[in-house]
Amino acid sequence: AQKITQTQPGMFVQEKEAVTLDCTYDTSDPSYGLFWYKQPSSGEMIFLIYQGSYDQQNATEGRYSLNFQKARKSANLVISASQLGDSAMYFCAMREGAGNQFYFGTGTSLTVIP
Amino acid sequence: EADIYQTPRYLVIGTGKKITLECSQTMGHDKMYWYQQDPGMELHLIHYSYGVNSTEKGDLSSESTVSRIRTEHFPLTLESARPSHTSQYLCASSPPGSYEQYFGPGTRLTVT
Numbered sequence: 001a002q003k004i005t006q007t008q009p010g011m012f013v014q015e016k017e018a019v020t021l022d023c024t025y026d027t028s029d030p031s032y033g034l035f036w037y038k039q040p041s042s043g044e045m046i047f048l049i050y051q052g053s054y055d056q057q058n059a060t061e062g063r064y065s066l067n068f069q070k071a072r073k074s075a076n077l078v079i080s081a082s083q084l085g086d087s088a089m090y091f092c093a094m095r096e097g098a099g100n101q102f103y104f105g106t107g108t109s110l111t112v113i114p
Numbered sequence: 115e116a117d118i119y120q121t122p123r124y125l126v127i128g129t130g131k132k133i134t135l136e137c138s139q140t141m142g143h144d145k146m147y148w149y150q151q152d153p154g155m156e157l158h159l160i161h162y163s164y165g166v167n168s169t170e171k172g173d174l175s176s177e178s179t180v181s182r183i184r185t186e187h188f189p190l191t192l193e194s195a196r197p198s199h200t201s202q203y204l205c206a207s208s209p210p211g212s213y214e215q216y217f218g219p220g221t222r223l224t225v226t
Contacts (some may be wrong), residue, residue, distance in 0.1 A: 004156075018223045033213070035213075037217075043202060043219065043222070044217055044219045045204060046217075047214055047215065047217075050213075082186070089154075091157065095213050101173060102157075103159075105156055106153075106155065107154070107156060
């Protein structure tokens with residue numbers, strides 16, 4: 001079974017609008033961490049936001065927030081007030097337990113339209 | 115913010131050649147990782163290290179090897195390159211007590 005599922009291969013959003021990128025995960029370990037990364041066309045991976053499985057509140061970092069619904073095993077990324085520079089691939093990832101194995105989803109390509 | 119470097123950025127090489135992809139970080143991070151990413155696809159962990167003299171294989175089988183003789187240096191070696199090794203290779207590191215990964219710019223490898 002896939003550890004991380006991103007069901008939206010491509011998304012479009014109007015500049016200044018908000019957009020939600022979906023991510024669901026699969027684990028039986030009670031301790032895990034969820035991450036979102038941005039990958040522009042230049043290829044580097046940029047860390048955006050982190051949510052721990054025991055965190056009570058949803059993580060926020062500037063215009064990024066993580067909608068963490070533990071019972072549904074979802075960790076959607078919300079980008080508010082989209083900018084043209086937000087156009088990129090976005091990857092959801094998970095680390096299980098205390099290990100150093102990371103699992104990445106297949107990514108969502110976001111295009112911001114002027 | 116971590117400074118993590120990868121060289122070369124781009125490499126085109128013939129089948130059968132031995133290559134080493136370099137990765138260095140200057141922030142004293144204990145954990146380092148190598149990922150393989152085909153165009154438009156997810157990242158697959160191929161190697162990771164907890165610290166000096168500690169290396170483990172990731173979930174994707176790889177014919178490459180790694181070494182961690184110094185904290186800041188985590189090179190990846192392919193003894194005999196094949197066209198199936200054509201991919202992007204991303205190096206990352208995490209500081210002590212954290213699992214946030216900071217990525218290098220990547221090496222795009224083409225084996226002809």
